[in-house]
């Protein structure tokens with residue numbers, strides 16, 4: 001397993017639509033394991049492959065509580081097949097937007113169809129943090145990120161802040 005470098009916004013790769021995986025093979029299984037390790041290392045709840053620069057529809061999620069055992073979910077080609085009409089607003093973060101949090105309005109419950117790491121078709125009904133996380137990660141596969149839910153003004157402030165942080169970091173190195 002390996003920790004992969006995370007793509008930090010603003011980066012045009014994050015706007016890209018990821019391609020469906022044709023075969024769940026060892027390469028995909030390695031990617032899933034590396035993505036999980038990368039996500040745990042950075043204390044994230046979810047990670048989409050494009051966030052490590054791979055434009056494929058591959059996602060990992062783990063929303064276990066701190067004092068509970070790990071509960072990794074590996075999803076290939078996840079597809080939201082049902083959304084509840086009930087909505088919730090949740091303050092979200094993203095590993096590609098360090099230190100940025102934004103209130104996002106989403107469906108409270110979702111049903112997601114996906115392939116597991118053996119290529120078996122599965123479905124998951126989710127609510128709470130898991131439902132939010134699934135919608136956030138599927139958004140990444142479609143080139144959508146959390147700041148896209150904000151007003152243009154707020155979005156530009158955040159993107160400028162991130163660009164500036166990157167310049168400061170680059171000049172420190």
Ligand code: ZN
Pocket residue numbers: 093094095096136140
């Ligand atoms: Zn994210």
